[in-house]
Amino acid sequence: MSEPLKIAVAGLGTVGAGLVRLISERSEDLEIRAGRAIEITAVSARDRTAERGIDIAPYAWHDDPLHLAVLDDIDVVVELIGGSDGIAKTLTEAAFENGKHVVTANKALVAHHGLGLAHKAEAAGVSFSYEAAVAGGIPIIKSLREGLAGNSLHRVYGILNGTCNYILTAMSEQGREFEDVLAECQKLGYAEADPSFDIDGIDAAHKLAILASVAFGGEVNFDAVHVEGIRHISPMDMQFAEELGYRIKLLGIASIRADGLEQRVHPCMVPVDTPIAHVSGSLNAVVADGDFVGTIVQEGPGAGAGPTASAVAADIIDIARGLRVPTFGVPAGQLKAIAPVPMQRHTGAYYIRLMVVDKPGVLADITAVLRDHAVSMESVLQRTRDPGEPVPVVMTVHEAEEASMTGALEEIAAIGAIVETPRMIRIESL
Amino acid sequence: MSEPLKIAVAGLGTVGAGLVRLISERSEDLEIRAGRAIEITAVSARDRTAERGIDIAPYAWHDDPLHLAVLDDIDVVVELIGGSDGIAKTLTEAAFENGKHVVTANKALVAHHGLGLAHKAEAAGVSFSYEAAVAGGIPIIKSLREGLAGNSLHRVYGILNGTCNYILTAMSEQGREFEDVLAECQKLGYAEADPSFDIDGIDAAHKLAILASVAFGGEVNFDAVHVEGIRHISPMDMQFAEELGYRIKLLGIASIRADGLEQRVHPCMVPVDTPIAHVSGSLNAVVADGDFVGTIVQEGPGAGAGPTASAVAADIIDIARGLRVPTFGVPAGQLKAIAPVPMQRHTGAYYIRLMVVDKPGVLADITAVLRDHAVSMESVLQRTRDPGEPVPVVMTVHEAEEASMTGALEEIAAIGAIVETPRMIRIESL
Numbered sequence: 044m045s046e047p048l049k050i051a052v053a054g055l056g057t058v059g060a061g062l063v064r065l066i067s068e069r070s071e072d073l074e075i076r077a078g079r080a081i082e083i084t085a086v087s088a089r090d091r092t093a094e095r096g097i098d099i100a101p102y103a104w105h106d107d108p109l110h111l112a113v114l115d116d117i118d119v120v121v122e123l124i125g126g127s128d129g130i131a132k133t134l135t136e137a138a139f140e141n142g143k144h145v146v147t148a149n150k151a152l153v154a155h156h157g158l159g160l161a162h163k164a165e166a167a168g169v170s171f172s173y174e175a176a177v178a179g180g181i182p183i184i185k186s187l188r189e190g191l192a193g194n195s196l197h198r199v200y201g202i203l204n205g206t207c208n209y210i211l212t213a214m215s216e217q218g219r220e221f222e223d224v225l226a227e228c229q230k231l232g233y234a235e236a237d238p239s240f241d242i243d244g245i246d247a248a249h250k251l252a253i254l255a256s257v258a259f260g261g262e263v264n265f266d267a268v269h270v271e272g273i274r275h276i277s278p279m280d281m282q283f284a285e286e287l288g289y290r291i292k293l294l295g296i297a298s299i300r301a302d303g304l305e306q307r308v309h310p311c312m313v314p315v316d317t318p319i320a321h322v323s324g325s326l327n328a329v330v331a332d333g334d335f336v337g338t339i340v341q342e343g344p345g346a347g348a349g350p351t352a353s354a355v356a357a358d359i360i361d362i363a364r365g366l367r368v369p370t371f372g373v374p375a376g377q378l379k380a381i382a383p384v385p386m387q388r389h390t391g392a393y394y395i396r397l398m399v400v401d402k403p404g405v406l407a408d409i410t411a412v413l414r415d416h417a418v419s420m421e422s423v424l425q426r427t428r429d430p431g432e433p434v435p436v437v438m439t440v441h442e443a444e445e446a447s448m449t450g451a452l453e454e455i456a457a458i459g460a461i462v463e464t465p466r467m468i469r470i471e472s473l
Numbered sequence: 474m475s476e477p478l479k480i481a482v483a484g485l486g487t488v489g490a491g492l493v494r495l496i497s498e499r500s501e502d503l504e505i506r507a508g509r510a511i512e513i514t515a516v517s518a519r520d521r522t523a524e525r526g527i528d529i530a531p532y533a534w535h536d537d538p539l540h541l542a543v544l545d546d547i548d549v550v551v552e553l554i555g556g557s558d559g560i561a562k563t564l565t566e567a568a569f570e571n572g573k574h575v576v577t578a579n580k581a582l583v584a585h586h587g588l589g590l591a592h593k594a595e596a597a598g599v600s601f602s603y604e605a606a607v608a609g610g611i612p613i614i615k616s617l618r619e620g621l622a623g624n625s626l627h628r629v630y631g632i633l634n635g636t637c638n639y640i641l642t643a644m645s646e647q648g649r650e651f652e653d654v655l656a657e658c659q660k661l662g663y664a665e666a667d668p669s670f671d672i673d674g675i676d677a678a679h680k681l682a683i684l685a686s687v688a689f690g691g692e693v694n695f696d697a698v699h700v701e702g703i704r705h706i707s708p709m710d711m712q713f714a715e716e717l718g719y720r721i722k723l724l725g726i727a728s729i730r731a732d733g734l735e736q737r738v739h740p741c742m743v744p745v746d747t748p749i750a751h752v753s754g755s756l757n758a759v760v761a762d763g764d765f766v767g768t769i770v771q772e773g774p775g776a777g778a779g780p781t782a783s784a785v786a787a788d789i790i791d792i793a794r795g796l797r798v799p800t801f802g803v804p805a806g807q808l809k810a811i812a813p814v815p816m817q818r819h820t821g822a823y824y825i826r827l828m829v830v831d832k833p834g835v836l837a838d839i840t841a842v843l844r845d846h847a848v849s850m851e852s853v854l855q856r857t858r859d860p861g862e863p864v865p866v867v868m869t870v871h872e873a874e875e876a877s878m879t880g881a882l883e884e885i886a887a888i889g890a891i892v893e894t895p896r897m898i899r900i901e902s903l
Contacts, residue, residue, distance in 0.1 A: 061765070065623055065765055069625065073622075075803045075804070075807050076690075077622075078799075078804070180765075180767060182615075182616050185612075185615060185619060186620070189787060189790070190604070190615045190616070191612060192506050192507075192786070192787055193499065193503070193783050193790060194499075194783055195502065260506075318751065321751060334779075335495050335610075336610035336773065336774070336780050337610060337773065337774045338774075339610060339611060339612075339772070339773040341769070342769070342772075343766065343769040343770065344767045349766060350766050353621065353765040354766075355623075356623025357619060357620050357622055357623055360619070360623060364797075366796045367796075368794060373506055377505050
């Protein structure tokens with residue numbers, strides 16, 4: 044039996060504590076599976092004395108996480124500090140320079156600096172692993188990079204942020220307002236005090252950029268992701284979605300088109316009979332479409348100590364077993380720089396809700412604008428008439444180009460009888 | 474760049490032809506992903522001249538598949554012949570003896586001889602890979618063996634036979650009889666002329682035994698799987714299931730209990746709000762429950778040329794990349810011989826349908842038998858009364874031991890007013 048694989052853990056928050064627990068509780072079984080013992084030998088965190096429900100006395104303590112990168116007896120540095128820059132990046136680079144593998148759960152780091160770090164890991168002959176960075180416990184990186192490696196994938200999409208999905212599910216099932224559910228999430232610790240990363244779609248965009256790179260063999264290109272969050276979703280839109288046969292989900296969608304790579308994160312109306320419509324609460328799901336395999340759907344917990352520790356552990360076991368795959372599935376130098384398709388060139392169907400003060404001729408004005416932008420209406424819904432009060436007018440339109448749609452909406456917003464900013468939600472047939 | 478990986482393919486049916494197509498169409502990309510070229514150099518099949526939609530002229534032809542095992546320039550033998558014994562087994566063993574890796578889609582072979590073959594592969598220092606043997610294109614073996622390797626899994630279950638799921642879906646959605654849908658399947662080529670392997674649950678049992686071994690680190694034990702098929706499922710039971718809030722699915726379920734390993738394949742009533750209830754048509758799905766990760770669901774096409782070729786290709790790419798994992802996740806000598814739990818010790822809820830000639834006192838007789846066997850009734854449903862004609866009486870019972878339930882059913886069957894064999898379908902809460 045080989046030498047033990049020695050691990051240093053930087054960051055002992057929920058996930059770090061979960062990983063320590065996993066490795067100590069399951070050490071015997073891990074040794075059998077990996078063919079060698081897996082031992083945590085050093086740790087670092089902000090506060091040595093914090094209560095974490097684990098005993099860190101057996102591990103060498105380092106106040107400075109950067110020390111972990113230079114320890115002689117360490118094979119793998121597990122980076123659980125977070126943040127796209129700063130100490131997480133410095134530590135990762137220092138670990139590579141010292142010939143150590145890095146396992147991380149840090150989606151921001153991989154999304155922003157994945158390509159450069161992949162080059163550095165390759166030059167050092169070590170692994171840079173990040174299964175935990177995307178979709179928590181779902182082994183989606185391994186599935187795309189290895190399990191579906193025989194395919195040309197043309198689309199990958201999913202529910203990538205559990206907080207948003209929890210909020211949208213609660214809004215849909217309980218008819219509640221966004222702000223109300225968000226406040227509850229913050230109280231329960233499901234959402235951060237500053238929830239912007241989650242609810243504005245940035246976290247999902249980090250994950251999507253990573254998925255797209257692995258799925259299509261392209262350079263990670265986070266800056267090219269079109270990002271919208273869920274702040275403007277209202278119970279009224281939820282209700283109209285239901286009536287039209289849809290659910291509203293925040294999706295990340297990456298697809299290969301003839302003219303390049305489209306990457307977008309925004310609320311979508313998805314048909315109620317698709318698997319993705321039924322992924323509820325804080326669950327995540329990822330769907331991959333390939334030429335030979337067809338469509339594969341994976342669903343599971345997208346966050347939390349246990350699922351994330353499971354993913355980190357899988358990466359560690361791979362390293363212990365000696366399994367090495369290029370960071371994004373192909374050598375860093377052979378990743379393609381796929382041209383990004385700007386959102387204005389996206390085509391799709393749309394749901395539009397206008398708040399209209401009912402005056403003669405308003406609908407004629409609206410439809411004229413749509414016609415002028417070559418946008419073809421599919422259905423229109425005007426429930427109540429309340430003279431003097433604004434009422435919702437809901438339209439769905441057939442496939443149109445985003446540029447036409449946004450142009451039309453700008454003009455429509457300027458019509459006198461339209462009293463609020465028009466709401467637009469894209470319809471995905473999937 | 475390393476030497477090309479050289480492949481011999483034995484068996485050129487749908488899957489074999491699909492694999493040849495995948496490897497030739499995608500050769501450039503595979504070479505980038507694998508870090509070396511992947512080349513088919515030799516093939517063997519029953520009929521050299523059969524029309525397969527592929528050109529086999531570039532490959533050395535061998536009438537005898539066993540020749541593939543001794544070719545000097547071959548690294549991997551792909552066994553797509555099928556059957557648990559005979560030529561498939563002989564070829565696999567011969568390949569190992571000659572130091573060649575084997576990739577197979579043959580579930581019967583792995584279920585019956587997996588342990589012995591794993592020992593032989595290990596002794597020869599080669600891989601024995603079978604991703605395509607379970608759930609077609611879903612990379613479930615890799616997910617369990619690597620992606621979830623940090624977990625102690627306690628249950629794995631799923632829809633493992635696409636033919637059965639197609640039949641049950643059509644029966645449920647169209648109210649049709651089993652025999653009618655089966656005949657259609659046979660006409661369309663979805664079911665074999667002798668459909669027994671599929672519809673009697675044997676194919677699903679093969680796959681379940683393999684999944685259980687990988688999930689729990691135990692020796693494959695196909696003989697211990699309790700197997701029932703779907704021949705006796707009727708539209709009437711489908712309809713009652715719907716009314717009770719269930720769908721009927723053929724599931725394979727393997728779970729670890731305090732007293733050992735339970736493995737069973739049989740029709741189940743599953744709550745309509747579970748993901749598994751919505752897996753329709755010929756799709757497969759596998760669910761794994763782990764201590765750290767929670768529940769992971771994977772869904773996709775369970776058969777067909779493309780999906781199966783995708784899985785075979787993934788195994789080949791792993792070999793080309795130099796990734797080696799023990800056949801069932803732990804070295805063959807360390808697989809546990811987990812005690813099988815006989816089906817009579819299973820506990821669960823049950824649906825029972827009796828055809829009863831309505832006579833005073835019949836229900837009293839039935840309930841007395843249940844009471845005597847300590848089986849507690851949850852609900853009873855008797856729709857129509859038609860004097861002289863048998864009418865269905867449907868009952869659901871609370872959690873009971875299988876032995877009690879079967880004992881009770883035997884006695885109930887002997888009651889004079891019961892005119893057909895009582896039908897029993899197990900209810901899984903999942």
